[in-house]
Amino acid sequence: MKQFISAISTNSHDRLEAKFFENTGSSPLLAHPTPYGIINAILVPMANAVTEGEEVLVTLMLTTETPASEAAAPGGCEALCDGAGNIRENIRVTHDTNANLRSFIEELDRISGKHPDPDDPKQRHFSYRLEYVFIPREDTAADHLRLLQNLFDALRPDSDTELRELYADMTYGMTPATVMTQLAYRHITQEYEGVTLRTMLYAQFIPGAKTQKLSDLSYLLHLDRALQDASAIGFGGSDALFGMLRGLLEGNNF
DSSP states (O other): OEEEEEEOOOSOGGGOOOBEEEEOSSOGGGSOOSSSOBSOTTHHHHHHHOOTTOEEEEEEEEEESSOTTTSOSOEEHHHHBOTTSOBOTTSOOOHHHHHHHHHHHHHHHHHHTSSOOTTOTTOOOOEEEEEEEEEESOOOHHHHHHHHHHHHHHHSOSSTTOOEEEEEEOSSSOHHHHHHHHHHHHHHHHHOTTEEEEEEEEEEOOTTOSEEEEEEOTHHHHHHHHHHHHHHTTOOOHHHHHHHHHHHHHHTOO
């Protein structure tokens, strides 16, 4: 199963614009896939990776005013949304977050072919399931730990034999949540052999620019793992260590 994970922006809805993305690397996953601009960067690898008729899982992270204890576990759209994709009243999110969520779902429906698009001759046709992980706005260690647990639950495969591809967008989200998501990706991919992180992208938004740069940061997790391995075996001094790391980056030997 392919799983796409992204935080919904808390920025003012009026500030979000559809842009064309410029791939800063060589990964075909991050090539802009449509003849129109896109707001949410996670839809770029989604459009490039899915196959016709496939079903994918879309996990959205929403910042909420609701205490973490009340918005504890991941949940599907049916339990947490109304028919229009709005989060139910018992889960308190800002007006802009809710508007940005609706905008995401509209873009997702266009990308997935749920609504025919005569302007896109290569329109894809696939289905998706939505689930949410809530990011508490509180800033305590207990809240961060609960978020990490919820991420584990959302990313963990249903069985030891399930193959799962993760596509992650790190563009939006509060800083503690960004750190927690990186910890979750690192743990899940180490713990389960069938889970692979295909991309961990970041979109650099430049005010006034017609295009936005899109980068794959998944190498950061590979460097972290290489550092752990090097530390475990007492690998050389600083020059030798960073020579090895540069070699890994230049050769993409992860």
